[in-house]
Each structure stands twice: as C-alpha cells, then as structure tokens.
Amino acid sequence: MTNPCNISENKDTVTLSKDIARGLRIEIIKMIYRAGSGHPGGSLSCADIIAVLYFHEMRIDPKEPGWQDRDRFILSKGHACPAWYSALALRGYFPIEALSKLRKLNSPLQGHPDMRKLPGLDMTTGSLGNGLSIGIGMAICGKVDEKDYRVYVILGCGELDEGMIWEAAMCAHKYKLDNLTAIVDYNGLQLDGKTEDIMPLEPLGDKWKAFGWNTIEIDGHNIKDILTAIDKAKSARGCPTVIIAHTVKGKGVSFMENNPDWHGKPLTKAEYEQAMKELTLGDCPCLKGYNEYPDTKIIR
Amino acid sequence: MNIPTRKSFGEVLVELGEENPQVLVLDADISKSTYTSLFANRFPKRFFNVGCAEQNEMAMAAGMSTCGKIPFVSTYAVFASMRACEQIRTFVAYPRLNVKIAVSHGGVTPGSDGVTHQATEDLGIMRTIPNMTIIMPADAVSTKKLVRQAATRTGPVYLRFTRDPVPVIYEDTVKLEIGKANIIREGTDATIIAIGDMVTKAIEASNRLTEKGINVTVIDMHTLKPIDEKSIIDSAKKTRALVTVEDHNIINGLGSAVSEVLIENEPVPMRRIGLRDTFAESGTYEELLTKYHLNVQDIILAVKDVIRRKK
Numbered sequence: 001m002t003n004p005c006n007i008s009e010n011k012d013t014v015t016l017s018k019d020i021a022r023g024l025r026i027e028i029i030k031m032i033y034r035a036g037s038g039h040p041g042g043s044l045s046c047a048d049i050i051a052v053l054y055f056h057e058m059r060i061d062p063k064e065p066g067w068q069d070r071d072r073f074i075l076s077k078g079h080a081c082p083a084w085y086s087a088l089a090l091r092g093y094f095p096i097e098a099l100s101k102l103r104k105l106n107s108p109l110q111g112h113p114d115m116r117k118l119p120g121l122d123m124t125t126g127s128l129g130n131g132l133s134i135g136i137g138m139a140i141c142g143k144v145d146e147k148d149y150r151v152y153v154i155l156g157c158g159e160l161d162e163g164m165i166w167e168a169a170m171c172a173h174k175y176k177l178d179n180l181t182a183i184v185d186y187n188g189l190q191l192d193g194k195t196e197d198i199m200p201l202e203p204l205g206d207k208w209k210a211f212g213w214n215t216i217e218i219d220g221h222n223i224k225d226i227l228t229a230i231d232k233a234k235s236a237r238g239c240p241t242v243i244i245a246h247t248v249k250g251k252g253v254s255f256m257e258n259n260p261d262w263h264g265k266p267l268t269k270a271e272y273e274q275a276m277k278e279l280t281l282g283d284c285p286c287l288k289g290y291n292e293y294p295d296t297k298i299i300r
Numbered sequence: 301m302n303i304p305t306r307k308s309f310g311e312v313l314v315e316l317g318e319e320n321p322q323v324l325v326l327d328a329d330i331s332k333s334t335y336t337s338l339f340a341n342r343f344p345k346r347f348f349n350v351g352c353a354e355q356n357e358m359a360m361a362a363g364m365s366t367c368g369k370i371p372f373v374s375t376y377a378v379f380a381s382m383r384a385c386e387q388i389r390t391f392v393a394y395p396r397l398n399v400k401i402a403v404s405h406g407g408v409t410p411g412s413d414g415v416t417h418q419a420t421e422d423l424g425i426m427r428t429i430p431n432m433t434i435i436m437p438a439d440a441v442s443t444k445k446l447v448r449q450a451a452t453r454t455g456p457v458y459l460r461f462t463r464d465p466v467p468v469i470y471e472d473t474v475k476l477e478i479g480k481a482n483i484i485r486e487g488t489d490a491t492i493i494a495i496g497d498m499v500t501k502a503i504e505a506s507n508r509l510t511e512k513g514i515n516v517t518v519i520d521m522h523t524l525k526p527i528d529e530k531s532i533i534d535s536a537k538k539t540r541a542l543v544t545v546e547d548h549n550i551i552n553g554l555g556s557a558v559s560e561v562l563i564e565n566e567p568v569p570m571r572r573i574g575l576r577d578t579f580a581e582s583g584t585y586e587e588l589l590t591k592y593h594l595n596v597q598d599i600i601l602a603v604k605d606v607i608r609r610k611k
Contacts, residue, residue: 068368115366115395123366124395127386133356134391137363137371144324144346145367167356175348 013056017223020090021051025252026279027086027099033272035103038111039079041262045187045220045247046075046154047083052226053152054087062092065119071149072122072138076131077156077185078112079264085109085118093120129162131155132182136172139180139240150234151180158190161199166211172240173212180240181233182213185220187249189260208242220245253278302465305497306404308443309461310335313372313402315444316451317343320370323451326361327374328354333463334404336374354379358387358401365397370451376410377403377419377460381426392456393431399456402447406436406460406496407547408575408589414582419460420575423495424552426458427525434524435478436460436496441470442482446522449478464585466497479523481531487515490603491535494545495521495554498573498594502545505599516603524554529561536566541606543571545599547589550574569609571602 011019024047032038054060058071075084082102089096094108101107108117112126123134135153142149159165172180184204192198201207208215214236218225226245233241249263250256253275267275316323317339326348331337340347350357354375361371373380380388380403392399403419410417426434435450435457437443443461450457469484476482484499485506494502499520506516517535521527536542542562546554555572562568573594580588589595 123363124391127390130355130359130387130391133359133387134363136356137360137365138367139363140348140360141364141367141369144369164353164355164359167350167353168359171350171353171356171360 013227014223017048017051017056020055021048022252022279023090024051024083024086026276027089027096028082029253029267029272029275029279031082031085031099031102033267034100036266037103037264038082038266039264040082040253040267041189041249041256041260042077042080042156042185042187043083044251044253044256045249046077046080046185047251048221048223049154049183049185049226049245050083050087052223052230054091056227057230058152059149060091062120065093069147069149072135072151074123074131074135074151074153075113075125076153077128077159078125080156080185081113084113084121088118088120094118128156128159129164132165132168132172135180135182136168136175136177139172139177140175142179143175143177149179153180153182155182155184156190157184157186157188157195157201158198160184160201160204169208169211169213176238177240178236178238181230182240182242184242184244185247186244187247189249189258189263191260191263193260205244208244212239214239214241215244216241217244217246220247221251301468303440303468304463304465305437305440305443305461306333306463307335308440309402309404309447309459310338312444312447313339314342316448317346320451322368322370324348324364324369324371325374326350326357326371328352328357328379330375334374336372354384355387358384358399359391361399362387362391362395362397365399370398370400372400372402374402374404376405376417377422378405378417381419381422385425388426388456389429393429396431396455398454400450400459401457402459402461404461405463407462408580408592409463409497409547409585411464411585411588412582415579418580420547420549420580422460423524423546423548423554424556427552427557431456432525433457433478434460435522436524437522438496438499438520439466439469441468441472441474442476442520442522445474445476446478453478460496462497464497467500469500469503476522479526479528481528482520482522483531484518484520486517488539489514489516490541490543490607491517491519491539492543492545492599492603493519493521493532493554493558495524497547498545501589501594501596501599504596505603508596508600509603514603514607521554524557527557527561529565532558532561533566536562536568541569541603541610543573543599543602543606545573545594547594548574549577551577569606571606573598573602
C-alpha cells in the first residue's frame with residue numbers, strides 16, 4: 001500500500017493535518033486489533049499533535065533518521081506508540097505493512113518503543129516520567145553544539161505524577177532551553193481512573209508557570225490551536241515551553257472516548273468493526289485503501 | 301602514597317576534556333566531593349550540575365549520548381545504582397547508549413557516613429543488567445588508565461571509585477586492559493582474586509603468607525563484567541584453591557561472579573571475603589574492614605582454609 005496521505009498534495013495545512021490524524025487513528029485501531037493488545041485510548045488522544053509534528057512541523061528526513069541536525073521527538077508516554085509507529089510509517093521511515101507486526105515476536109515494533117529496533121525512534125521509551133529529562137539532554141547538546149534543531153517531548157497527564165518530571169521541569173528552566181517544547185496530552189484519564197481522583201494535577205498551568213516555563217493551554221484536537229502554540233513556542237526566548245493540550249482519551253471512536261477502560265484494552269471484532277466504521281465515515285482521501293478490514297486471526 | 305581514586309578520576313577527566321570536546325560531565329550537587337569540580341572549573345560550558353536529582357541526571361546523559369556526546373555521570377555509587385537504577389537499566393543499558401556512570405564512595409569507603417552512603421549492593425545490581433561493563437580500579441594509576449579506556453569503549457560503563465585514600469600499587473608503566481584480569485603475583489598454593497580497594501589488602505595478605513612459606517597468586521579483577529573467565533579457570537587449574545575479596549556484599553558481586561565461572565568449568569575449594577549479607581555502620585574504613593571481616597587477617601585465614609580443603 002502506498003501512503004494514502006500524500007503530503008505533497010496541494011492542501012492547506014489544517015486539512016492535511018486532519019486527514020493525517022484520521023489516517024493515524026485508523027492505523028492505531030487496526031494495529032491494536034491485530035496485536036490483540038495495546039493502548040488505544042492514549043494513542044488516539046495524541047494523534048492530532050503527532051500528525052502536526054511529523055507532517056508539518058518537524059525538520060526531519062525519513063531517508064536519514066540519524067541526521068544530526070534533525071528535530072528530535074520523544075514520546076515519553078511510550079504506551080501510545082501505535083500513534084508514533086503510524087506516523088513514522090506514513091511519513092516513510094519504514095513500510096506501512098510493518099505495522100501489522102506490533103507486539104509480535106521478532107518484530108521491530110515492540111510493545112513499547114525500542115530505538116535500536118526501528119528507524120526514526122529518537123529514544124527508547126515506555127517507563128513513565130523519563131522522556132523530559134532525556135529531551136533536556138538532547139536540547140542541551142543543541143546549545144553546546146550551536147545547532148538550531150528543536151526537541152519535542154509528548155508527556156501523558158498521568159505521567160506527571162512522576163517526581164522526575166518536576167526534577168526535569170526545574171532543570172530545563174535552569175538551562176534556559178528555549179529549543180525544548182513539552183506537550184502534555186491532557187486527556188484527564190489514567191489507567192485507574194480520572195487524574196482528578198487518582199492524583200489531582202490542577203492547577204496544572206500554574207505549576208508549570210511556577211517552574212519557569214512558557215505555558216500555553218490549547219484544545220489538543222484543534223489543528224489551528226496546535227500550529228499556533230508550536231509557533232509561539234518557537235518564538236519564546238530564554239525559557240522552555242509547555243503546551244498543555246486538552247484532549248479526549250479515545251478521541252475519534254465514540255465508545256472509547258473519555259472511558260478509562262480503553263487505556264490498555266484490545267478490541268473485539270464487533271468493536272473493531274464499529275470503530276473502523278466511525279473512523280472511515282466521509283470522503284477523506286486518506287481513506288483510499290482503508291476500506292478493507294485487515295486479514296487477521298485474532299478474533300475476540 | 302595514598303590517594304582516593306575519586307581524585308584520580310577527577311584529574312583524568314580534565315585530561316579527557318582537553319583531548320575530546322565530546323566529553324560532557326554531569327554531577328548531582330557533589331562535584332566538590334567527586335572531584336568533577338576540576339572539570340567544571342576548566343570546562344564550565346560542558347559541565348552540568350543538576351542538583352540533587354540523580355534520575356534526571358542519568359536520563360539527561362542518555363539523551364546527550366544520542367547526540368554523539370560521551371557523558372560522564374558523576375554521583376555516589378549508592379545513588380547511581382539504586383536511585384537511578386531504572387534510568388540506567390531502561391534508558392542506558394537497554395538501548396546500549398554511550399553513557400559512563402562514574403561513581404565515588406564505593407563499598408564501605410565512606411566509612412563514617414554510615415550505611416546510607418555506603419554502596420555495598422551496587423556491583424550486584426549492575427552485574428544483573430545486560431550490556432553493562434563494570435570496573436573498579438585498585439589505585440590511582442589504574443584509575444587513570446581504565447577511565448581513559450572506558451571513554452573510548454562504546455556503550456555503557458559503570459566505574460566505581462573509593463572515597464578514602466588507597467595505596468598506589470602500580471607503576472605508571474603497567475599495562476591494563478578492560479576485561480582482562482591483571483595478575484600481580486604468581487604462586488601455586490592458592491589464588492586470591494580481588495577488586496578495587498581490596499586488591500591492596502590481597503597483596504598485603506600475600507606478603508604475610510609468603511613469610512609463612514605459602515605462595516599465592518594475586519589477581520586484580522578490575523573488570524567485574526565482562527569477567528575474564530580464562531584467567532579464573534587457568535589460575536584455578538594451577539592453584540586448585542581460590543579466595544575472592546571485595547568491598548561489597550558477598551551476594552552477586554565478585555565472589556558470585558567467580559563462583560559461577562568455577563562451578564561450570566573448574567570447581568575448586570573456594571571462600572568469599574565480603575560483607576556477609578549485612579549492612580555495615582559508621583566507623584573508620586579500617587575499623588569497618590576489621591569488624592566486618594574484610595581485612596588482611598581474614599584473607600589469610602580464608603587462604604589457609606581453602607588450601608587445607610584442597611587435599
């Protein structure tokens with residue numbers, strides 16, 4: 001299958017990003033259904049942000065994943081890797097067919113990302129709370145080497161419970177890392193329930209501000225919002241930026257939305273068919289080639 | 301002359317900084333104690349003091365290494381190996397990143413500070429992690445040589461230094477190689493394999509044994525992992541009796557590593573000198589070695605015991 005979301009097509013950024021995000025969501029659902037396990041909720045919630053970063057914003061070259069001047073991306077909430085893998089595949093880092101190998105033995109698509117197995121992964125992730133510190137390391141190197149690449153780190157909201165995030169928050173401020181942008185995928189749900197019940201985060205914006213960060217709050221599914229926020233982050237000087245992106249866990253699949261049960265649950269055949277029906281509604285060019293359900297032996 | 305190996309580390313780090321602009325150093329608010337302050341003074345733009353935040357420190361180093369840097373992470377062994385253990389395991393060792401974890405206060409050398417600052421489980425913890433190279437130099441000379449080699453070796457390395465001064469036992473001309481045990485003296489009655497600060501004690505024990513007509517081989521096993529299996533097997537074949545000596549719990553450190561090699565290849569009577577699965581306490585370094593049976597006299601008794609058992 002060729003890339004159905006042809007980025008060279010003459011489309012405005014917002015329309016293109018929306019199409020891409022839909023393509024990512026379709027791949028996420030297909031992938032997790034075939035794997036029989038995975039984390040759909042948090043993958044779907046960050047799909048729009050990842051679509052904008054990988055297809056509009058980041059300076060990257062899929063033919064040269066190790067390019068030293070590339071922008072870096074870390075999905076600190078590594079369990080949402082189906083979104084990352086989909087973006088890398090659609091962007092041309094590896095063939096889309098590889099997505100069917102998610103979580104399988106001998107697969108480069110590990111249950112949580114392994115940078116040594118798949119091209120395009122700037123870091124191994126999966127254990128929560130670590131990605132921001134790793135991003136700081138990369139951003140500092142950008143400063144040391146006087147390079148102009150930028151570093152993007154997507155954080156989960158449940159992940160903010162980890163103390164290390166706040167070690168990193170202090171540190172990024174100390175080193176004035178204006179080349180570092182953290183994006184909180186604030187879907188308000190973690191594995192065990194609502195963040196406000198498990199470990200309240202509010203007032204979240206005030207916390208980041210108090211740590212010295214340029215703090216921007218947006219609707220994380222509004223492409224224009226995402227684009228504007230990233231531009232603001234790029235023009236900030238002398239401090240890191242956090243974009244608190246309010247999102248919906250399970251976005252795009254009605255029965256998954258705002259339901260913490262879909263944090264890490266596979267789909268039954270009926271659920272899969274329903275999800276695909278919802279995601280493939282309409283006439284997005286993205287849907288070319290997506291109308292057939294994947295051949296699979298895993299039926300629950 | 302006695303020198304803390306942490307000081308030699310700090311000195312060689314400055315030399316490495318001069319030679320290789322890719323060398324970066326991170327510390328967690330103890331740079332005056334770990335002697336990375338020497339590097340900080342010389343290369344302030346390549347030194348990062350992250351405060352009391354070892355997990356952040358370790359993960360930052362992982363990120364730096366992906367940008368082609370050679371980050372040296374400095375803190376105390378007890379904090380690196382436990383507070384930042386998961387960062388080492390998942391973000392340094394698993395992706396085989398080129399991070400050098402260079403830590404002071406190994407074993408009971410921070411004597412009077414007590415158990416919170418003594419690292420007596422770290423070697424075992426590190427040894428269990430795949431892709432890890434583990435080194436503890438015996439003195440100032442070997443520290444400089446082995447740190448230099450660690451800097452050019454690709455992949456994760458754990459380097460453990462002493463807080464307390466230890467005697468200089470090597471000439472500058474000594475040839476040391478990561479992964480290759482150094483045979484300090486050869487005898488046929490028994491083998492003593494020691495690591496780090498205990499090499500000095502092993503040499504002292506061997507001197508006293510010689511006076512009694514017992515000639516032992518003394519091996520400096522500065523690289524705990526990958527361990528030099530051939531040297532262990534060859535020496536066991538020759539002497540048929542073996543004692544290990546480490547400033548660490550006897551569980552999963554040098555004694556365990558050597559036992560594993562022997563039991564699969566050349567079982568011989570063996571004794572392990574180390575903390576006998578206990579925490580130590582506050583006290584001077586020498587007092588602790590004596591109270592917890594890590595001192596010269598204990599090595600001598602152990603050697604006599606294994607010789608008696610070999611028949």
